[in-house]
Amino acid sequence: QVKELVLDNCRSEDGKVAGLSSDFENLEFLSMININLLSVSNLPKLNKLRKLELSDNRISGGLEVLAEKTPNLTHLNLSGNKIKDINTLEPLKKLPNLHSLDLFNCEVTMLINYRESVFALLPQLTYLDGFDADEQEAPDSDPEADGDALEDDYENGEEEDDEEEDDLDEEVIDDEEDEDDDLEGEEEEDGVDDE
Numbered sequence: 001q002v003k004e005l006v007l008d009n010c011r012s013e014d015g016k017v018a019g020l021s022s023d024f025e026n027l028e029f030l031s032m033i034n035i036n037l038l039s040v041s042n043l044p045k046l047n048k049l050r051k052l053e054l055s056d057n058r059i060s061g062g063l064e065v066l067a068e069k070t071p072n073l074t075h076l077n078l079s080g081n082k083i084k085d086i087n088t089l090e091p092l093k094k095l096p097n098l099h100s101l102d103l104f105n106c107e108v109t110m111l112i113n114y115r116e117s118v119f120a121l122l123p124q125l126t127y128l129d130g131f132d133a134d135e136q137e138a139p140d141s142d143p144e145a146d147g148d149a150l151e152d153d154y155e156n157g158e159e160e161d162d163e164e165e166d167d168l169d170e171e172v173i174d175d176e177e178d179e180d181d182d183l184e185g186e187e188e189e190d191g192v193d194d195e
Helices: 064-069 086-094 114-121 147-194
Strands: 004-006 029-031 051-053 075-077 100-102
Touching: 064 086, 086 114
Parallel strands: 004 029, 029 051, 051 075, 075 100
Antiparallel strands: none
């Protein structure tokens, strides 16, 4: 009973995933990041699937398959795909439980009123690209995956590292100056010997 399946960076055949069948009917989480996927048409029926990661592929449409094959989807990540138009997202209306949609690095995000249009099209959505309609960031149930916590740690760690790096840089400069002095002395000696 596999509940999570990660196929990131695997090679798909002709933009389709081979071997992913209805045997995986208990899947709740499926990740297929960067596998050169062109379409989701070959997905098996995955009634229990809640979270689908499809970022960094070449999907440009055909999303109606998701309503049919993954009816209980709550999170969908399509970042870094070839989605250009709001209309392409229309089939997602048929996913009543879809609360979170990510479209970072898709052309559609460049459209004027992109956020308002997507929220209007998909009223069931709570979060688009990690933020709700009022620009409030999505809370993360997994503290380790919580960007804020990681950023805080990173910022604190980064400041300390910077100070240490400055000290190291000074030491390196001192060492280099010493080496230069040594080299100059050797060159002068060589010059004297040659004469």
